[in-house]
Amino acid sequence: MMKPASPIEDFSRLADYLGEHKIKRTAAVAWPEDDHTRDAVEKAANAGFLNPIMIGSEATTDRYKGRFSTLTADSPEDASEQSVRLVQEGEAQVLMKGFVNTDVLLRAVLNKEKGILPKGKVLTHVSAAMISNYHKLLFFTDPAVIPYPTQEQRVAQVEYIVNICHKFHVACPKVSLIHCTEKPDERHFPFTVGYEEIKRMAREGKFGTCIVDGPLDLKTSCSPEALQAKKIASPIEGDADALVFPDIEAGNVFYKTITLFAQTETAAVLQGTKVPVVLPSRGDSVQSKFYSLALATLITTDNEQDL
Amino acid sequence: MMKPASPIEDFSRLADYLGEHKIKRTAAVAWPEDDHTRDAVEKAANAGFLNPIMIGSEATTDRYKGRFSTLTADSPEDASEQSVRLVQEGEAQVLMKGFVNTDVLLRAVLNKEKGILPKGKVLTHVSAAMISNYHKLLFFTDPAVIPYPTQEQRVAQVEYIVNICHKFHVACPKVSLIHCTEKPDERHFPFTVGYEEIKRMAREGKFGTCIVDGPLDLKTSCSPEALQAKKIASPIEGDADALVFPDIEAGNVFYKTITLFAQTETAAVLQGTKVPVVLPSRGDSVQSKFYSLALATLITTDNEQDL
Numbered sequence: 001m002m003k004p005a006s007p008i009e010d011f012s013r014l015a016d017y018l019g020e021h022k023i024k025r026t027a028a029v030a031w032p033e034d035d036h037t038r039d040a041v042e043k044a045a046n047a048g049f050l051n052p053i054m055i056g057s058e059a060t061t062d063r064y065k066g067r068f069s070t071l072t073a074d075s076p077e078d079a080s081e082q083s084v085r086l087v088q089e090g091e092a093q094v095l096m097k098g099f100v101n102t103d104v105l106l107r108a109v110l111n112k113e114k115g116i117l118p119k120g121k122v123l124t125h126v127s128a129a130m131i132s133n134y135h136k137l138l139f140f141t142d143p144a145v146i147p148y149p150t151q152e153q154r155v156a157q158v159e160y161i162v163n164i165c166h167k168f169h170v171a172c173p174k175v176s177l178i179h180c181t182e183k184p185d186e187r188h189f190p191f192t193v194g195y196e197e198i199k200r201m202a203r204e205g206k207f208g209t210c211i212v213d214g215p216l217d218l219k220t221s222c223s224p225e226a227l228q229a230k231k232i233a234s235p236i237e238g239d240a241d242a243l244v245f246p247d248i249e250a251g252n253v254f255y256k257t258i259t260l261f262a263q264t265e266t267a268a269v270l271q272g273t274k275v276p277v278v279l280p281s282r283g284d285s286v287q288s289k290f291y292s293l294a295l296a297t298l299i300t301t302d303n304e305q306d307l
Numbered sequence: 308m309m310k311p312a313s314p315i316e317d318f319s320r321l322a323d324y325l326g327e328h329k330i331k332r333t334a335a336v337a338w339p340e341d342d343h344t345r346d347a348v349e350k351a352a353n354a355g356f357l358n359p360i361m362i363g364s365e366a367t368t369d370r371y372k373g374r375f376s377t378l379t380a381d382s383p384e385d386a387s388e389q390s391v392r393l394v395q396e397g398e399a400q401v402l403m404k405g406f407v408n409t410d411v412l413l414r415a416v417l418n419k420e421k422g423i424l425p426k427g428k429v430l431t432h433v434s435a436a437m438i439s440n441y442h443k444l445l446f447f448t449d450p451a452v453i454p455y456p457t458q459e460q461r462v463a464q465v466e467y468i469v470n471i472c473h474k475f476h477v478a479c480p481k482v483s484l485i486h487c488t489e490k491p492d493e494r495h496f497p498f499t500v501g502y503e504e505i506k507r508m509a510r511e512g513k514f515g516t517c518i519v520d521g522p523l524d525l526k527t528s529c530s531p532e533a534l535q536a537k538k539i540a541s542p543i544e545g546d547a548d549a550l551v552f553p554d555i556e557a558g559n560v561f562y563k564t565i566t567l568f569a570q571t572e573t574a575a576v577l578q579g580t581k582v583p584v585v586l587p588s589r590g591d592s593v594q595s596k597f598y599s600l601a602l603a604t605l606i607t608t609d610n611e612q613d614l
Contacts, residue, residue: 253487283533
């Protein structure tokens, strides 16, 4: 039996890991007409884990001739549709949004006939954060896509995030179901009752090897001292690998607060689609887009646990 | 006409300010049976702005004999009721929870006959944060009391927070109504429509001198660069003094994230009650409880603007 790999605990280690294991994927890049997108894609190609197909204006295809594969598109809409088609045909294993409005790319992704969200799959957003004050990567969902998750959507979120932790070789990820207190409260917060069902599913092995607990607040999830101060017990032990937020407002506030106030690098992808979709926000740094491409690439690999 | 005072921009300045202006208030301290509460109260008394009435066990009243006023209580419930009565009778201008469960103190505060929440007033929680990466104090509401504010409750939150900013001599506080994007969205986020009405009320002067804008996300509220990157205009200009969160989950995540990951000191009070109530969480530091007592004391003063 193979010795289990040690967890990938930061983003620079992630790029190295992809290189060491000669992991390389083809990415369809929709409308790379801005410097930020181009810089991130070039960096990922130089790092050796990305083979980009640049789907852009004639100027862009001219620019990359001989270096990367290119396709000419006549608009952001056209570029989005061509990118989705490449994924559909199995030519690309990663999709990246360039200088395109999110709505435009999502319309192509979600198109009932030509899109790449399989029927019955839940589309959601998963981020990974490298927070200067935390001792490992912290994964979280969903700061950007689902407003108020239904129980079915939340189950999918747990499934995706556990799967991603496994890709990072976190053998038994600790997943915290976030709420402002540690008490289930059917009357004011009905979703906390759903948390009980998710914990039961986790115990029954529905998500693979993992620990799921909650409701827990953010601090007791991520600080053993805070957990102790509240005199409560949790198998997460203040050492969470992943946080599932109750709604988009809570997830979004977390994402914005850590990046603004806590010296944090993030990476993010959409899950549920046929391949991981990198969908950066306008304010994201080149570094963050590069990390997102690395994250997307890692997600396309098979789990060692499955081998 | 008096020259307007400069804003009180951090917590240590706040304690100095109370001293310089010889501001001193009597506080009813319910069941000060733990070191954290005692240390914070003693510190505030030594700083000169607090005159405590310790309502505790016989051991506690013995301990403080000759130093502070004391009253003997035979249980946390009894201490809570006695504290509320002191406020009711005008003997105390601040109320502080000691080693008492929040539920117990709130029951005394909210009692229909003997309580101290005037009929029709909204009870809510307001915090002030000194975040190491932000250039001034940041006030926010509500991380702890109202689950999903109604429009009426949100209007009260804006009223209270503007009032508190004025007490800190922020002449024209910039108040941001938080949402995960900058777009009102009646279908998924009906409260964003209510935001429009609150902005109109602010323009009509209902809250006194202030600027209210939203929906805005946390980053565009507090970072001029983030605002610019999104290419949107806001009179808050990425320089918010106060944040009104859409719900308790978002507010609580903000509170827990800044205190855990962003080197932040906080102070907090309940508003709506006859006098400010200091209601610390189990995990709060002595320093945070001390700052909360200073905040509560400041709130009891008259606005210079009203003089």
